[in-house]
Amino acid sequence: LVISVVGLVLTTQAAAQNSTFTNSPALVLSGAAIGAVVGFVMYRWGQDLELRAAAAKPEPVKK
Numbered sequence: 001l002v003i004s005v006v007g008l009v010l011t012t013q014a015a016a017q018n019s020t021f022t023n024s025p026a027l028v029l030s031g032a033a034i035g036a037v038v039g040f041v042m043y044r045w046g047q048d049l050e051l052r053a054a055a056a057k058p059e060p061v062k063k
Contacts, residue, residue, distance in 0.1 A: 004039040008032060 012028065 004035060008035050 008031075012031075
């Protein structure tokens with residue numbers, strides 16, 4: 001989540017210099033909200049993968 005916030009800040013600063021994106025508070029807030037939702041979904045997906053990997057039976061080592 002912290003990485004997402006840092007990325008959002010850097011992207012917003014770059015956008016402020018190169019476009020009129022930051023002139024609309026609604027666009028900035030919707031972009032932040034979409035980024036938060038996508039970040040949360042990716043976080044949950046990663047947690048699910050880790051939990052499934054931890055719960056899986058280990059594969060036998062082939063010699």
